[in-house]
Amino acid sequence: MNATLQTILSRHGDRDGALLPVLHEIQDALGYVPAEAVPLIAKALNLARAEVHGVLTYYRHFRQTPPGRHVVRICRAEACQSVGADALAAHAEKRLGCGFDETTPDGLVTLEAVYCLGQCAVGPALLIDETAVHAAVGPDRFDALIDALEPRK
Amino acid sequence: MSVTVFVPRDSTALALDADAVAAAVLAEARRRGADPTLVRNGSRGLFWLEPLLEVATAAGRIAYGPVTVADVPGLFDAGFLAGGAHRSRQGPSEAIPYLARQRRVTMRRIGVVDPRSLSDYLANGGGEGLTRARAMAPADIVRVVIESGLRGRGGAAFPTGLKWRTVLDAPAARKYIVCNADEGDSGTFADRLSMEADPFGLIEGIAIAGLAVGASGAYIYVRSEYPHALAALDAALAAATDWLDGFRIEVRKAAGAYVCGEETALLESLEGRRGIVRAKPPLPAVAGLFGQPTVVNNVVTLASVPDILARGAASYRELGVDRSRGTLPFQLAGNLKHGGLVEVPFGRTLRELLYDFGGGSRSGRPLRAVQVGGPLGAYLPASRFDTVLDYETLAAIGATLGHGGIVAFDDTVDMAKQARHAMAFCARESCGKCTPCRIGATRGVEVIDRLRGGKPGQSELLRSLCDTMIHGSQCAMGSMTPLPVLSALDHFPEDFR
Numbered sequence: 001m002n003a004t005l006q007t008i009l010s011r012h013g014d015r016d017g018a019l020l021p022v023l024h025e026i027q028d029a030l031g032y033v034p035a036e037a038v039p040l041i042a043k044a045l046n047l048a049r050a051e052v053h054g055v056l057t058y059y060r061h062f063r064q065t066p067p068g069r070h071v072v073r074i075c076r077a078e079a080c081q082s083v084g085a086d087a088l089a090a091h092a093e094k095r096l097g098c099g100f101d102e103t104t105p106d107g108l109v110t111l112e113a114v115y116c117l118g119q120c121a122v123g124p125a126l127l128i129d130e131t132a133v134h135a136a137v138g139p140d141r142f143d144a145l146i147d148a149l150e151p152r153k
Numbered sequence: 154m155s156v157t158v159f160v161p162r163d164s165t166a167l168a169l170d171a172d173a174v175a176a177a178v179l180a181e182a183r184r185r186g187a188d189p190t191l192v193r194n195g196s197r198g199l200f201w202l203e204p205l206l207e208v209a210t211a212a213g214r215i216a217y218g219p220v221t222v223a224d225v226p227g228l229f230d231a232g233f234l235a236g237g238a239h240r241s242r243q244g245p246s247e248a249i250p251y252l253a254r255q256r257r258v259t260m261r262r263i264g265v266v267d268p269r270s271l272s273d274y275l276a277n278g279g280g281e282g283l284t285r286a287r288a289m290a291p292a293d294i295v296r297v298v299i300e301s302g303l304r305g306r307g308g309a310a311f312p313t314g315l316k317w318r319t320v321l322d323a324p325a326a327r328k329y330i331v332c333n334a335d336e337g338d339s340g341t342f343a344d345r346l347s348m349e350a351d352p353f354g355l356i357e358g359i360a361i362a363g364l365a366v367g368a369s370g371a372y373i374y375v376r377s378e379y380p381h382a383l384a385a386l387d388a389a390l391a392a393a394t395d396w397l398d399g400f401r402i403e404v405r406k407a408a409g410a411y412v413c414g415e416e417t418a419l420l421e422s423l424e425g426r427r428g429i430v431r432a433k434p435p436l437p438a439v440a441g442l443f444g445q446p447t448v449v450n451n452v453v454t455l456a457s458v459p460d461i462l463a464r465g466a467a468s469y470r471e472l473g474v475d476r477s478r479g480t481l482p483f484q485l486a487g488n489l490k491h492g493g494l495v496e497v498p499f500g501r502t503l504r505e506l507l508y509d510f511g512g513g514s515r516s517g518r519p520l521r522a523v524q525v526g527g528p529l530g531a532y533l534p535a536s537r538f539d540t541v542l543d544y545e546t547l548a549a550i551g552a553t554l555g556h557g558g559i560v561a562f563d564d565t566v567d568m569a570k571q572a573r574h575a576m577a578f579c580a581r582e583s584c585g586k587c588t589p590c591r592i593g594a595t596r597g598v599e600v601i602d603r604l605r606g607g608k609p610g611q612s613e614l615l616r617s618l619c620d621t622m623i624h625g626s627q628c629a630m631g632s633m634t635p636l637p638v639l640s641a642l643d644h645f646p647e648d649f650r
Contacts, residue, residue, distance in 0.1 A: 016443065017405075019425030024377075024406055051426070058427040059408035061377045077339030078524055078574070082487035082562045083515065115411060115528075115578065116337055117378050118345040119168055120560065121200040121485060121492025131380040135168035 004029050005037055009044035018045055019055055023062055032063035068103040068110040070149050072096075073127045076113045079120035084138070088124045089113070091139040095146060108150060155190045156234045159207040159214070161264070162193035163349040164381040165342075170222065171204040177225040178206070185229055195350020197264030198494030199251050207246055210236040216243040251491060251510060256472065258480045259457040260343070260496045263350035268385050271392045274353040280396070282459030286361045294365040295321055298458065300466035302478025306343075307333055307414070307451030308526065308555040308629070310477075310544045313458075316448060319438035320366040323446035330362045330371035331423065331442055331449045335407050335414040337376060338527025340486040340558030344452035346494055347482075348375070348382035351456070352389035356402060358455035361462055362448055363400050371402045372442070374419055377409055411582040415628045416449040418584055429584045430628045451556070453482060474500035477543035485511045487560035488520070504538040506559060518563035522571070522645065526555025528578055529633035531640035532571065553636065568645035573601045575637040583630060590631025593622045597638065604649055612642060612649065 008025045012018040022041060026033050033056055042049045056062050074089055089100070096104050096111055103110045119125035122135035126142075134145060160166070160175040175191060182189050189208075196203055202218035206228075215236040217228060224241060231239040243249050246264075257263075267273045274280065286294050299314030320328055332355065336344040347355055359371045375383050386404050410428045412418045417431035420442050441447025457479065461469045469479045477499035483506055485492045490512035497506075507513070507520060514520050522532045531552035533540065540546060547554045562571075576597035583590045597618055604611035619635035626632040642649060 017423050017425040020405065020408060020422065024408070045425075047425075054427050055425070059410050061407075061409035075339075077578075078528060078571070079340045079486040079558075079560045081571075081574070082560060082566070114378060114409075115582075116339045116341075117164075118336065118342040119165055120340045120342055120487065120558065121489070122165055122169065122203070123487070125168065127378070131384075133164045133168040133381070135165060 001030065001034065001036075002040075005040055009040065012045075019047065019052065020059075023056060027062060032066045035064065068107050070108060070129055071110045071112060072146075073112045073114040075115070075117050075119070075123065075125045077115045079116075080123035080125055083123045085124040088126075088137060088139065088142060092142060095139075095143060109146065155188050157192055157209040158189045158234070159192045159194045159209075160204060161196045161350075162268070163195040163346060164379070165200050166196050166203045166205070167381065169203045169219070173222050174204045174206065174220055174225065177222045181225050181229050187229075187234060189234060192267050193269070194266065195263050195268050196346065197246065197252060198260065198346060199249065199491075200493040201491050202243065205243075206233075208233055208236060212236065212245065214246045216246040216249060217241045218243060251493070251495075254510070255496050256480055256498055257496050258460055258469070258472070259354075259453060260347065260351070260482050260494060261460070262354060263346055263494070266351060268350055268352055269388050269392070271353060271389070271396060274351075278463070279353055279357060279459070282462030283357045283360050285462050286364050289364075291321055291365050291367060294361065294462070297462060297466045298365070301461045301469040302466075302473070302476075303454065303457055303461060303469065304477070304544070305451055306453035306457070306481065306556065308338075308553065310554070313450060313454055316438050316450070317362065317365050319436070320368075320446045320448050323439055325446050327443070327445045328366055328368045329442045329445055329447040330359050330366070330368045331416075331420065331437075331447055332359055332371065332373040332452060332455055333414065333416060333419055333449055334373050334375040334379075334382070334452050335419060336379070336452070336556070337411040337414045338529075338556055338558050340524065340560035341484050341527060341556045342486070343482040343484055343494060343557060345379055345382050347452050347456045348379070349385045352385045353393065354459060355386075355452055355456045356389060356393055356397070358458040359402055360397055360400055361458050362450065362455060366446070366448055368448070371400070372423055373402065373404045374407055374413070374423060375404060376407045410584075411578075412584045412628075412630050415630065418628075419449065420447070427584075429586050430630075432627070453556075472498035474498075474541070474543050476545055481542075481554070481557045483542070483557045483559060485559055485561075487524075488514045488516055488563050489561045490515050499543040501542055502538070503533065503540050503542060503559070506542070507538060507561060511561065514561065514563045516563045516565075518565065520561050521564040522562045522566055522568060522641075524560040524562070524571075524637060525558070526553040527558050528575060529553070529629060529636055530555050530558070531636045532568065532644060533640070534644040537644075551636070551640065553633070568641040568648040569601065569605050572638045572641040572649075573598060573605075575634055575641075576601060579630060579634040587625070587627040587631060589622045589625035590627070590634075593618055593626075593631065594634060597622075597634075601638075607650075615642065
C-alpha cells in the first residue's frame, strides 16, 4: 500500500489544488482512503493533517473504510421519487437485508443513496460500482441485477 | 458501401441496455453476412425511445426504438438496414414530432455526431465559432456575447457577456475559465447530455471564453456521479490537443457535494479544500480561482457560445421573449410518458411542455404538481400550468426556472412529504457555513413533522423559519430551499393537515 501511495503522491506534488485528485486516485486504487494515508498526503502536499482530514470527511464520495465487494447506489432524489424510488429503496433494504449506508452480512453489497444520476426521465435509476448505470429499475430488475453480481456457486 | 448503424453510448442509452443491443446488431449482421459500420453516437434526448437505433439510408437517417436485444433478429428480417418497416420504426429521425417541433441550437449536434470524433464534429458545423473568435479582438468577442443576450444557464441567469467583460477588464497575470459541470439538480441532465453526446461543443465554448478574457487555462468540474461524462470529456480533450493550439483544459472530478454547484464552493473544491461557500464580494470575476479573475459558467452556457460566434449575436437574440433571449434546453423528467430533452426558445408554457411534448403522466393518472428548476425550485399546481417559461415570469410567481429541469408528479404525491424532503436535503447538503441554512434546515424538518402530526401553530412557525432562511442565508442552498417548502404549503395546504 505504501508504494501505491508514494507513486500517486509523487505524481501530483506540484499540481495546483491537488488534494481532490490525490484522494480520488488513492480511493480508485485501494477502494478507500486509509487513515495511514492522511499524514503522508499532508506531508507530500504541504498541508496540515487536519486539512486533509477535513476534506476527506467533508465529501461523501470518499470512504475511510473499505466498502462491500460491490457498491449499489440508488437515486432517491425528486425525479426518481415521482416514479417509485421510495418503493425501490424499501425493496432493496428487504432484499439485501441491510439498510442504507450499511453492508450486507456477507460483504457482497454496500447500499447507499445518491442524489441524482442524471437519468431523471427514465427513473428509478441506480449505479452499481463506478460506471454501471441502470434505469427504469423496478423490484424484479433490482433482484436480477443483484443476482448477477456474483453468481452463486 | 457499408451501411452505417447508430446506437447511442450516452449513459441513458447504456442504462437501458444499449451496449447489449449494439453487440446483438453486430453479431446478427455477421451471422447474415452483412457488414454494417457501427457508430456510437449520443442520444438525441428522446429518452422514452432509448435505445434508439438509427440507420443511414438514401432518404436520411431512419430511427427504430425502443429496441431490445430480442428485437434485433426481427429488425434484420424486416430489412432495417434499408429502412424497412418494423413495429419499432419511428420514421426519419428528424421528422419525429418531438424533435421536429423543437428548435435545437445549443444541442443541435447531440445524437447526430460521434462524440469521440473531432473530425465528425468539424464536418457537422463545429469549430466555426472558434475559427471566427481567433480572428477577433477579445473585446469584440465579449461584445458579441453581450449582444446575444445569453444569460447563465446554471440557474442564476446572470448576463454571460457582462461577466466576461469584468474578467477581461481585470488586470492579472493569470485568469481562468471554470466550467461548472456539477449538475446536481434532480430533474436536470442537459449538461450531462451535452458532455456525453457533444463534448467538443463544450470544449469549443471554453476555448472561445479563454480567448475572450485572455485566460491562461481552464477547468471543467464534473460531478463524480457522471462517470460517462467524465470519460467522454477525457476522450474528447485527448483528441482536441492540436485543435486547441496550446490552450489547456483540465477535467476535475468532484466528490459528491451538492453545494459545490454553487460557484464559490466549487472554487474552494478546485483549490483542494472543503466545498464551503465564500463571501461575495469579491466576485469570482474579480478574485476567483486561486485568487485570480475567473469566469465561472455552466456547461450549457459555454456550449451555447460557439453557435453565437458562428452565426452572429442576432441569430440567437431573435429567439425568446423579453429579457430571456435564445433557447433553453428544457429537461422533462419524473412521471411523464415522454421524458427527454426539449430545446425551445423561451416563451412556451409549462402546459405545452408537459402535455404536447411530455404526453402527460407516465402512470396515466392526472398530473398534480410540477417542480420546476431543481430541488430548490417551487412546486407548481395544475392551475399554474399556463405559466410562460421565461426567467422573469417564473420569478414573478415566486418560482425559478433554474437550470430548466421540470419534474412531474401525479396525484399520488404527498406534498408535505416533498416539503420535508426539501428541508432534509438541505440539512444533508448544507456546507455549514451560515446558521440559517445549517440549523434552519434541521429545524425545518422538525417543524414539518410536528405540522404533519397536527400540532397547532406550526405553519406560522414554518413560514417564519423560511423567512429567516430566505433573508439570512449566504447562498442559494439555504435561501432557496424555502421555495419548494412554501410553494407546497401555499398550493397544497390539504396535504399538511
